[in-house]
Amino acid sequence: MRNRKIHRYLMIRRYGKIVDALVKYEFGYIADRMGIGNIRPLRSRIKKQEKVIKDTDSRPKNARLMLEELGPTYIKLGQILSMRQDLIPPDYIKEFSKLQDDIQPFGIEKVERLIREELGSDIKDLYESFEEIPIAAASIGQVHRAKLKSGNDVVVKVQRPGIRKIIEADLDIMYSIASFTEEHLPEAKLYRPVEIVEEFERSIKAELDYTQEGRNAEHFAHNFQEDPRIYIPKVYWDCTSMKILTLEYIDGVKSSSFEELAKMEVDRKEVAIDVLKAFMKQVYDDGFFHADLHPGNVFIMKDGRIALLDFGMAGFLSHDMRNLLIDELIAITKGDTALYIELLRDLGSIGDKVDIALLKIDIDNLLYKYYGRSLSQLNTALILEEMINVLRKYQVRVPANVALLSKGAMTIEGFSSIMDPQINLTIVAEPFAKKAIKDRIRLTNIAGSAYRDISNWSRVLHRAPMKISHVLDIAERGYLKLRFEPQGFDRVVAEIDAASNRLAFSLIISAIIVGSSLVIQTGMAPHIWGVPLLGVIGFLMAGFLGMWLVVYILRTGRI
Incomplete structure (x- = not known):
């Protein structure tokens, strides 16, 4: 009972800070409309903190500053939102993409205690050496250099103590605010706040499990084991747990360090092409892609190989999903709006309230721009951005993994333009897209799909008499019930x-x-x-x- 009262007290205090931030950054009307404006602490009302922020450039900038002030959980929420062009407007996307973790590291004594709790041994028993000062610190955890007893150089990612409880409390608040907002603010339904919180919860909980990041790294290592140019660091599972991740240390140069690359006589254009090809392989061949390939996550090793780092943000595309995306690419190049809308239905993206006639007109106008063009003339990232803007207008839902793919495509395009402004992403992607389309329409694949469909229908037809008999038996005994849920x-x-x-x-x-x-x-x-x-x-x-x-x-x- 006492813990419940403490949790309730902390929740009320947290609500007060949220209302404070809303008022301070000129979003106080939201708190008033939600009926939580009176939760604001008396001290804040006396100080009149709402006058602190008055000269910021725009509401999107105010929103970013507010998220930064509210702390780690809300910064992560903003970072997730920056990937969802289908949910929030472009000006907010631009601002939220600037959100960065800027947080003080925690002390070595907490690191030692957590490693002892998670791995069952002291640092000195697991590592030959362990640097006390981290080389990077963020809201979820921080990274230290170390050396194993075997002599291998490693980096150790350590989760921030107590961060799970903070995130869980913030998630409770987010859910309550999102539900209340969706119910009482009609205009908020356009942005589907509850759905945003659900997606954020999945993402943040996956990020809190370092074993998942380790498995992602091994998955990428398996997929690129035949590629001599791409290198994935090794995971040391003996020194890894849900809150501790130990990876091979990569002795290399960050791809954005142009002076160092010049000293190594590295051709930046070749690096850009190799990383682009690696991303296209992930999307078209493997169905498992790195969604955050910015320069900080791409290192050039001394032997010239390219090391990919940080595998917390990865997406998966099933075989059927890849086929749907390829069919969409075919529909775009053919200007087939009807097929494109039908594919959106297959994705489960179009709801009952979508005006199909108006949606068709806007997609017609968009596809007309690209009709008849060859794949080499298509800018994939730009097409994705334009298409998502149209879909957002009609509240068409984009699956989370497709939104993540869009974010990954724009990130890799940004990386390539930094490495070589003259490079054309689409020219590199064209062979992969052509191969995928050929594979899609190959007779053997069509026959395989037809065989699977026939097998599925045969199972349905085989079970149909039994199911029909069961329904008629229930009806005969008077137990058959119909349930309907009319809207409103x-x-x-x-x-x-x-x-x-x-x-x-x-x-x-x-x-x-x-x-x-x-x-x-x-x-x-x-x-x-x-x-x-x-x-x-x-x-x-x-x-x-x-x-x-x-x-x-x-x-x-x-x-």
């Missing part, structure tokens, strides 16, 4: 419920008045002012309840 029915039920409550309340008041009248007529003692006291009390009670009912009806506007 909940509101009707609520209105009827409120009306019946008011009617019942009115009848109770009437009964009190009638009963009091009968008591007065009997002349029963005791009396007040010559009138039976019980009757007077009854009339006063009926008058008070009647006035309360009138005030309630006037306030709700439902007479």
Whole structure:
């Protein structure tokens, strides 16, 4: 019980800080409309902190500054939102992409304690040496250089102590605010706040599990084991757990360090092409891609190989999903809007409320720009961006992995333009896209798909008589039930419920008045002012309840 009260107290304090930040960055109207403006601490109201921020450039910038002030969880939320062009406007995307973790590292004594708890041994028993000062620090964890007893140089990623509890508490608040916002602010439904929090929860919980990042690294290492140019660091599982990750140290130069690359006589254009090819292989061949290939995650080793780092942000595309994306590429090049919309239905992206006629017009206009062009003339990242802008306009949902792919494509395009401004992403991608399209329409693949479809239908037809017999048997015994959920029915039920409550309340008041009248007529003692006291009390009670009912009806506007 005590822990629950402490949690409730902390939640209220956290709500107060959120309302403070909303007011400070000129979003106070949101708190007022949600009915949580009064949660703001009295001290903040006296100081009038809402006047601190007045001259910022725009609401998107205010939103970014607010997320930075609210701390690590909200910074991560903003970073996730920066990938969802289908959910939030481009100006917010641009600002949220600037969000960076800027947080002080925690002390070596906490690192030692966590390693002891997670790995069951002291640092000195696991590592030959361990640098106390981290080489990088972020909101989730920090990274230290170390050397194993075997003599291998490694980096050790250590999770920030207590970060899980902080994130879980913030998630509780996010869910409550998102649900309330979606229910009470009609315009907020466009951005689907509950869906955003659900996606954020999946992402942040995956990031909190360092064993998942280790498995991602091994998956990439397996996929590139035949590629002499790409290198993936080794995972040391004996020194890895959910909160500790030990990886091989890469002795190399960051790809953005142009002076160092020049000394090594590295051709930046070749590096850009090799990394682009690696990304295309991940998307078209493997279905498992690195979504954050910026210069800081690409190192050039002394022997010329390219090392890819940081595998926390990875996406998976199933075989069927890859086929759908390839079919969409075919639909774009052919200008086939009907096929494209049908593919969106297959993705489960189009809801019942989408105006298909207007959506078709906008997609027609977009596809006209690219109709008849060869693959080498298509800018994949630009097409994705333009298409997602159209889909956002009609609230068409884009699956999270496809949104992540869009983010990965734009990141890799940014990387290639930094390495070589003259490079054409599409020319590098064209052979992979052509091969994927050829494989898609190859007779053997079509036959294989047809065989799978026939097998599925054969199972359905085989089970159909049994299922039909089961349904008829239930109907014959009178147990068959139909359930329907008409839209808007909940509101009707609520209105009827409120009306019946008011009617019942009115009848109770009437009964009190009638009963009091009968008591007065009997002349029963005791009396007040010559009138039976019980009757007077009854009339006063009926008058008070009647006035309360009138005030309630006037306030709700439902007479």
